Each structure stands twice: as structure tokens, then as C-alpha cells.
Amino acid sequence: MSGRDKRFHLAWFTNAVPHGWMDGKASPWAGNDITEWMTGEFLIDMARSLDRACFDYIMLEDHVAFDHMAGLTARLDPISMMPLMAEATTGLGVVATMSTSFYPPFLLARTAASLDHLTRGRMGWNIVTTSEHEAAHAFGMEAQPSHGERYERAAEYTDLVCQLWDGWDPDAIVMNEETGQYVDPSKVKRLDFQGKYYKCKGALNIARSPQGRPVLCQAGTSERGRDFSAKYADTILVSTGGANDYGVMKEIRDDIRSRAVKIGRDPDEIKLLYMITPIMAESEAEAERLWHLRKPPLTPASIKGMVEGLSRLGQIDLTQYDLDEPLPFIDITKLDGHQATFNSFYRSWDGKKTFREMLARRGGVSSLDLFGTPTQVADRMEEAMEAIGGDGFLLQCRPLTRRYITEVTEGLVPILQKRGLVRKKYEHTQLRDNLREF
Numbered sequence: 001m002s003g004r005d006k007r008f009h010l011a012w013f014t015n016a017v018p019h020g021w022m023d024g025k026a027s028p029w030a031g032n033d034i035t036e037w038m039t040g041e042f043l044i045d046m047a048r049s050l051d052r053a054c055f056d057y058i059m060l061e062d063h064v065a066f067d068h069m070a071g072l073t074a075r076l077d078p079i080s081m082m083p084l085m086a087e088a089t090t091g092l093g094v095v096a097t098m099s100t101s102f103y104p105p106f107l108l109a110r111t112a113a114s115l116d117h118l119t120r121g122r123m124g125w126n127i128v129t130t131s132e133h134e135a136a137h138a139f140g141m142e143a144q145p146s147h148g149e150r151y152e153r154a155a156e157y158t159d160l161v162c163q164l165w166d167g168w169d170p171d172a173i174v175m176n177e178e179t180g181q182y183v184d185p186s187k188v189k190r191l192d193f194q195g196k197y198y199k200c201k202g203a204l205n206i207a208r209s210p211q212g213r214p215v216l217c218q219a220g221t222s223e224r225g226r227d228f229s230a231k232y233a234d235t236i237l238v239s240t241g242g243a244n245d246y247g248v249m250k251e252i253r254d255d256i257r258s259r260a261v262k263i264g265r266d267p268d269e270i271k272l273l274y275m276i277t278p279i280m281a282e283s284e285a286e287a288e289r290l291w292h293l294r295k296p297p298l299t300p301a302s303i304k305g306m307v308e309g310l311s312r313l314g315q316i317d318l319t320q321y322d323l324d325e326p327l328p329f330i331d332i333t334k335l336d337g338h339q340a341t342f343n344s345f346y347r348s349w350d351g352k353k354t355f356r357e358m359l360a361r362r363g364g365v366s367s368l369d370l371f372g373t374p375t376q377v378a379d380r381m382e383e384a385m386e387a388i389g390g391d392g393f394l395l396q397c398r399p400l401t402r403r404y405i406t407e408v409t410e411g412l413v414p415i416l417q418k419r420g421l422v423r424k425k426y427e428h429t430q431l432r433d434n435l436r437e438f
């Protein structure tokens with residue numbers, strides 16, 4: 001490899017939910033967290049483990065609609081976990097999901113800036129727009145806007161939030177002991193933002209936060225999602241829906257980077273992390289067995305759950321279709337749900353396979369089929385990064401247990417560290433600086 005820094009980033013995607021129940025049944029190895037998850041201690045311990053392994057960040061996803069899936073019916077608001085996880089760690093970034101549809105922009109700007117202060121510059125915001133109409137109903141709204149309008153609103157929203165954060169000059173706090181002046185108001189810009197969707201007059205009443213702008217994170221990879229990320233994101237969460245193809249992974253990265261260049265942005269400011277769930281064991285054969293066990297057999301109940309889940313994901317009613325007939329053509333770019341993730345299921349459509357056959361082929365969230373001994377998994381990760389060009393991986397596992405976290409942080413990561421592929425210590429105290437280090 002010519003001159004490229006071979007190091008890559010590691011982050012973890014998880015939820016503030018009862019992990020022990022996420023499988024639709026009580027999971028072994030969940031320990032006491034199976035009943036006591038809501039104290040947050042599991043996530044705090046997890047953050048400590050990731051900090052020891054020098055991960056870039058832990059990201060907590062969130063949905064505000066009542067979710068019918070077993071382990072997702074109950075959850076903590078991710079924001080509440082941020083300072084707790086930061087307090088227990090030294091360099092780990094903490095990223096909370098907050099929806100542009102439900103937080104007034106001023107409130108989000110204020111909350112995220114406060115958290116950036118409390119975490120001493122390790123805060124990130126996962127920008128989501130929320131597709132579920134149920135969530136809109138909970139907030140007293142009729143329905144969620146279309147996919148395109150949600151992205152349009154999100155862009156204006158993010159512009160406004162950034163302008164609020166940028167409103168405080170770095171030297172606005174003067175702390176003049178002689179005059180008693182704390183802030184120089186001339187260094188705090190009062191906005192008069194008149195957008196198509198949002199209006200805001202005034203300034204944030206919180207001092208500029210350590211990072212200025214908390215780290216911005218995004219996950220959509222539809223056409224609109226790619227444009228959005230190219231413009232705003234510091235880091236992108238990528239699921240190729242089980243494509244298991246370096247070419248698919250590379251295309252997304254190359255495309256988003258070239259979109260960034262076109263609008264005058266340095267593409268190295270954007271770190272794409274690919275979702276993976278490596279399954280590891282003492283032997284390759286055992287790891288392969290465990291990998292295949294993770295794909296649930298198709299039973300009437302599991303099919304019903306999948307069809308309902310996919311309907312929610314795509315915001316399209318799939319329950320109307322015969323399982324033993326081919327599905328009609330669906331124009332994914334017109335779906336109001338999660339277009340790229342829905343494609344993990346729809347990718348196998350050819351007009352001939354039956355709906356049931358397509359369900360059997362549905363990819364998981366992992367971008368790669370990754371199983372083997374920790375050394376073999378490290379080999380594959382190294383090979384993937386060589387082929388793609390960067391920027392790292394986003395670990396994810398359901399159900400999540402301390403056992404799995406330990407396999408990664410104490411088994412896999414030390415191998416990657418010995419090869420010089422991931423960091424051994426934090427060089428910086430702030431999240432964005434760590435992301436931009438390589």
C-alpha cells in the first residue's frame with residue numbers, strides 16, 4: 001500500500017434498551033442486566049471497556065415511537081446516558097441520537113452544546129429525521145413528511161443549529177475581574193434566521209462548547225442521504241445490509257467523498273464506519289456454526305415479524321402481498337422509510353423469486369460476513385480496509401452481552417493494535433480531533 005496511513009477507526013452502535021431481551025427471548029449471558037438494565041450500569045461498563053480499547057465513540061441509537069419488537073419496547077433516552085458514560089471514561093466519544101422532527105432546533109443546539117461542555121468535548125449528535133408516523137402522532141402531529149421533505153427540513157435545521165453554535169466567538173467570555181464583566185455581548189451574534197421551515201431570533205445562552213460544534217453523525221445512504229452527509233457529517237454509519245462486498249462498501253465511500261469535493265469540502269473530514277458483527281470462537285468451524293445460528297429459521301411467526309418489520313422500515317404495507325408470488329417492482333427511491341436499509345431486503349428482487357424466497361435471502365445489518373478466530377477476523381478487517389481505503393468499522397451485536405463486548409475489546413482489538421491498525425492510546429481529548437487524527 002502506497003503511503004496511506006493503515007490505521008482505521010472503531011466505534012460501537014448500541015441502544016439504551018434491555019439487551020437481554022432483544023432476541024425475543026431471555027438471552028443467556030445477559031447476567032443481572034436482564035432485570036437491571038435501566039440503571040444504565042451496563043452501558044457505563046461498556047463505555048469503560050471501549051475506552052480501554054481506545055474506540056473513537058459509542059453511539060446510542062433512538063426511536064421515539066413505541067416499538068413492538070421484544071427488546072425494544074422499553075428504552076432510556078440516550079441523552080441521559082451521555083455525561084454518565086463520559087464521566088466513566090477518558091477519551092471515548094459519546095454520540096446521542098436526536099431527531100430533527102421532534103426537537104425544536106434551539107433546544108437541540110442548547111442541549112448538545114451543554115453536553116459538549118459536560119463531556120469536555122467528546123459529544124456527538126446522530127442526526128436522524130424519523131420515518132415512523134407513530135412517532136409523529138406521539139408529538140401531536142398528523143404524520144411524518146415525505147423522505148425528501150424530511151431531508152430538506154433536516155438540512156435547514158442543521159444549518160440553523162450550526163449557526164447558533166457558531167454564534168459565540170471563541171473569546172466571548174472575557175471574565176474581567178476589574179469590571180466584573182463575564183461576557184462581551186458584542187462577541188455573541190444574534191441570529192435572525194428566516195428559513196422555509198424554521199425561524200429563530202436570538203442567540204444561544206450557553207457559551208461556545210469545547211468542540212465549537214459537537215461532532216455530526218449521519219446514517220442515511222440514499223441519494224438525499226449521501227448529499228446530506230457529504231455536506232454536514234463528520235462520521236457516517238454505514239450498513240450495506242449484508243451485501244458482503246468490498247465493491248459495494250467502496251462505492252459508497254468514494255461517492256460520498258466525491259460529493260464532498262464537489263461542494264468544496266475536504267473528504268478526509270468525513271469518516272465512514274461500516275457496520276459489522278464479527279462472530280468469534282476458538283476455531284473457524286465453531287465461529288461459522290455460531291454465525292449461521294444467528295439467522296433465524298423461517299417460521300410463520302418469524303415471517304410475520306419480518307414482514308411487519310420491513311413494512312415499518314420502508315413505510316410500505318408488505319402484508320398485502322402473497323408470500324408465494326413474486327413481489328411487484330417497488331421504486332425504492334420513492335419510499336418514505338429507510339431507503340438504503342430497505343434495499344438490504346429488496347436487493348435480491350428479480351421479478352421471479354417469490355416474496356418468501358426474498359425473505360430467506362435478506363441480508364443482516366453487518367456489512368461483511370465476518371466469522372472466525374479473532375486472528376482471522378482481524379485479517380478480514382485489514383483486507384477490507386486495504387480494498388476500500390478507509391475509514392473504519394462500527395461494531396454492533398444483538399443481543400449484546402458483556403461476554404461479546406469482552407471478545408471484541410480483549411480478544412480482537414489487541415490483535416489489531418499489535419498490527420498497528422487501530423490506536424493504542426488517545427492522542428487527543430476531543431472526539432473530532434480523534435476522528436481526524438488518521
Ligand SMILES: Cc1cc2nc3c(=O)[nH]c(=O)nc-3n(C[C@H](O)[C@H](O)[C@H](O)COP(=O)(O)O)c2cc1C
Nearest residue numbers: 061062097128219220221222225237239338339340
Ligand atoms: C447504522 C444506522 C443507525 C441508525 N440509527 C437510527 C436511529 O437511532 N434512529 C432513527 O430514527 N434512525 C436511525 N437510522 C436511520 C437513518 O437515520 C436514516 O433515516 C435511514 O438510514 C434512511 O436513510 P436513507 O433513506 O437516506 O437511506 C439508522 C440507520 C443506520 C444504517
